[in-house]
Amino acid sequence: EAGVAQSPRYKIIEKRQSVAFWCNPISGHATLYWYQQILGQGPKLLIQFQNNGVVDDSQLPKDRFSAERLKGVDSTLKIQPAKLEDSAVYLCASSKQLTNTGELFFGEGSRLTVL
Amino acid sequence: SQKIEQNSEALNIQEGKTATLTCNYTNYSPAYLQWYRQDPGRGPVFLLLIRENEKEKRKERLKVTFDTTLKQSLFHITASQPADSATYLCAPSMNRDDKIIFGKGTRLHILP
Numbered sequence: 001e002a003g004v005a006q007s008p009r010y011k012i013i014e015k016r017q018s019v020a021f022w023c024n025p026i027s028g029h030a031t032l033y034w035y036q037q038i039l040g041q042g043p044k045l046l047i048q049f050q051n052n053g054v055v056d057d058s059q060l061p062k063d064r065f066s067a068e069r070l071k072g073v074d075s076t077l078k079i080q081p082a083k084l085e086d087s088a089v090y091l092c093a094s095s096k097q098l099t100n101t102g103e104l105f106f107g108e109g110s111r112l113t114v115l
Numbered sequence: 116s117q118k119i120e121q122n123s124e125a126l127n128i129q130e131g132k133t134a135t136l137t138c139n140y141t142n143y144s145p146a147y148l149q150w151y152r153q154d155p156g157r158g159p160v161f162l163l164l165i166r167e168n169e170k171e172k173r174k175e176r177l178k179v180t181f182d183t184t185l186k187q188s189l190f191h192i193t194a195s196q197p198a199d200s201a202t203y204l205c206a207p208s209m210n211r212d213d214k215i216i217f218g219k220g221t222r223l224h225i226l227p
Contacts, residue, residue, distance in 0.1 A: 004137050004158075016145055033215075035217075040169055040219070042119075042206075042217035042218050042220050043159065043204075043217045044217070045214050045215070045216070048214060062216050064223075091158050091159075093158070101147055101164070102164075103149065103161035103164065104149075104151075104159075104161060104215065105161070106160070107143075108128045108156075108157060108158050108159030108161050109157075109158050
């Protein structure tokens with residue numbers, strides 16, 4: 001079974017530029033999550049989708065971050081314009097369950113450096 | 116606000132001994148608690164999930180306890196090996212619909 005795929009693995013941009021990250025979850029997984037992990041911290045939930053609907057985006061900085069999950073499969077996370085404090089690893093995870101009672105399968109992450 | 120605390124310092128354990136990691140939570144009562152392992156440069160990997168009505172759960176050399184009175188979960192690795200060296204994250208959730216919040220994690224070093 002293929003795991004969660006993310007790209008790009010690494011991205012370096014200047015502040016005020018834009019960036020997009022892509023995630024392909026495990027086939028058949030209904031729930032998809034984007035987490036932000038700053039060095040030395042635990043993952044922080046940005047947004048959670050069930051199929052293609054948003055369940056929780058309370059911690060997503062909506063003035064600069066946006067995310068979509070078209071057709072309930074792939075997802076993209078965009079940052080525009082980027083700030084220095086956005087430097088982090090962006091982790092995508094998926095879960096078979098519609099509720100938060102099952103294990104999350106994480107991708108390898110996309111490491112963003114904002115200069 | 117909801118708060119999760121894990122051992123802030125790295126934990127050094129001699130190979131063969133039992134490693135015990137702590138996860139304390141305040142200002143809420145999670146119904147579920149998950150433990151994940153994270154290696155440098157990799158995404159977290161699920162290890163165990165324990166429910167509030169379960170006092171203990173085991174999987175091979177791993178054991179998790181969940182004390183709702185103390186608001187604490189303990190994660191044990193018995194007969195530890197250098198390959199167990201990693202960061203371990205605890206992740207409680209209030210209920211089946213609530214978001215999963217991760218602690219900062221504890222770095223574990225198993226010394227040969």
